[in-house]
Amino acid sequence: MYDIVVIGGGVSGFVAAVNAKRFYPSKKVVVIEKNPKKLIPCGIPYIFDTYGIDDDLMHLEKKLKKFNVELITKEVRSFDVNSKVIMLSEASGESCASGSRAEKETGENNTDANDTNILKYEKLIIATGSKPFVPPIEGIENAYFIKKDYDYLKDLVSKAKNASDITIIGGGFIGLEIADELSKTKNVTLIEAMDSLLPNSFDTDFSESVKELLSKKVRILLNSKVSKITKEEVLVNSRTIKSDLTIVATGYKPNTEMFKDVLPLNPKGFIQADDYFRVSKDVFAIGDCVEHKEFFTSNPTPLMLASTAAFDARVAAANLYNLRIIRHNKDALNIYSTVIDSKTFAAVGITEKMAKEQGFDIIVAKTVTHSTHPPKFSHSTDVTLKLIFSKKDLYLLGAQLSGGLNSAEIINILSLAIQKSATATDLYTMQIGTHPILTPPPTFYPISATAAEALKES
CATH class of the missing domain: 3.30.390.30 (FAD/NAD-linked reductase, C-terminal dimerisation domain)
Known part of the structure; x- marks a missing residue:
């Protein structure tokens, strides 16, 4: 029996677990993470040249141990929010969760308190993060994505070292930072469908400054749509571009498929929660997987930032058992920074x-x-x-x-x-x-x- 269970060991999961232990030191806290080789998300673009991928590791187990938080290296197979039971399996394949399945598999008479693959909890924090959005492009299977996965990215770094001409699809922060990094040693083409770089964060005057700096070493194609990707080239606006390696950086979507039959999701797949990230009395959701609302309009916004995830985690962790920290600020605030040249x-x-x-x-x-x-x-x-x-x-x-x-x-x-x-x-x-x-x-x-x-x- 654990008092507080956190599903996911990324930024939000780590911060939530540490702060839960800080505010409730007598509680037994555990993080469930199927792949403990977690990377620092904001540092991923720099693994292509500035430093090695191993320099970007969070060292999750070591840091959790320092705060007396346990780590379980398994994945969630199913759970039942009514009986507060989580079913685990060895870390392989895609995880899933279904309330009805959990009830069928566990059942009150089948729950063995000694089974290490069955956990019971008082409070549950869901921090399953996000995964890359896959655009509907012919041959998309020939491209790589910026997944938050150590082995996958290690393979991508190796491919990048052996490539000469690299194409990056997406003119957001991650696309620009990777383009800036790879352009130190490679021929890089950056493709953006809209008419400016970073269009959701900057007005034209600042976007033009970004473009002016980056275009000194990166070929930039705006108002451009990719229609096909092969292992040797990319078809964009009916013209062919040589590409030994294509990297897609067109955004992320919440990693919540496992909860679609269990928890309330909005049309974009984000878990719906209140201002204190409570899905229900004993279930919380934080980080990239939870719905955020825009600061000035309160409209749902697909905000996915490590800083926002850490904010969510601090608020949720402090208020697991009672409202110790009153939230005075309004909804989620877009705040970004990057470095170009x-x-x-x-x-x-x-x-x-x-x-x-x-x-x-x-x-x-x-x-x-x-x-x-x-x-x-x-x-x-x-x-x-x-x-x-x-x-x-x-x-x-x-x-x-x-x-x-x-x-x-x-x-x-x-x-x-x-x-x-x-x-x-x-x-x-x-x-x-x-x-x-x-x-x-x-x-x-x-x-x-x-x-x-x-x-x-x-």
Whole structure:
């Protein structure tokens, strides 16, 4: 008998287990993970050149042991939410779960408390993550995907080393980061169906900056649709491109097929839960597998980020037995960052285009400053910041940023500002700490300076 069972050992599962033990130290906590060789998801694009795949391991068992959390290396075969029984099998093949099947297989008279393949629990946290979306393209079986699977990715890295011409389908963050990484040693073509890169995160001005940097070493095809993939080439917009290796990075879908007859799913396959990630009194769902709602509209959004997964896990773990941590912020906030050719691009909230589409009357302000003061240090770069405010009350709706590596944390400040309903006045009058080597100048700090431009227009 375990008090708290976590299904899945990725970011959300790990954070949930550790924090469950932190808040409820007397409880017995276990993580069920069929493949304990878990990778740090955000680090996967860099296994192609920057470092080896083994450098990206989470070392799940070692870290769980440090927090006195047990790990079971098996997979869930079925479970019954009514009797709180989980049936396990050895880690092979696809896992599945069905309430009716569990009832047939276990039954009250057949449940053996000594059977190591049968677990009973008080609280269950589902953290099964996501898996690649497979687009309907002829010959898609000839392509590789960015699966969060050690052995699969190790094979992909080997294939990439032996390839000369590599095609990447998808102009989102993962596609761009892999293209940037592989372009150090390979001929890379990046294909995006829409008319700009990172279209869901940046407006055209920032997207163009990304494209300008990346196109120095990567061939970029926008407004392009792939119709066929073979082992030697890709057919795109009726033209053929040589491709020794094709990698598809067109997004992910929730890994929830096993729950379709057991738990409530929305039309996109995400598990439905309340604001505290409760599916029911004793069942929680977190991370990529659970439905999130957009911060400003409360509409369902396919948000899948490690940072969001960790947030979910912290909230759920603290509130397993009672509401110890009250959630004051609203729904899920889009926040992204990436590095292209040693330059940081980051965004939070909604873009200018999205704001207009949703009917906001807005003020947009933009400034350029330096990351150090004076800008004589070797690591100093320009910092470009755009802030989007509602015109009537000057609430911050979104932000977009480009700059050096030491500029990335600015976006997290702005994320908190949005969550706390900060206005342009709040940002203009914010108190800051600065240092010549570490931060932009206090005389022209990007956030306060850009807020000043907005106030001037209000």
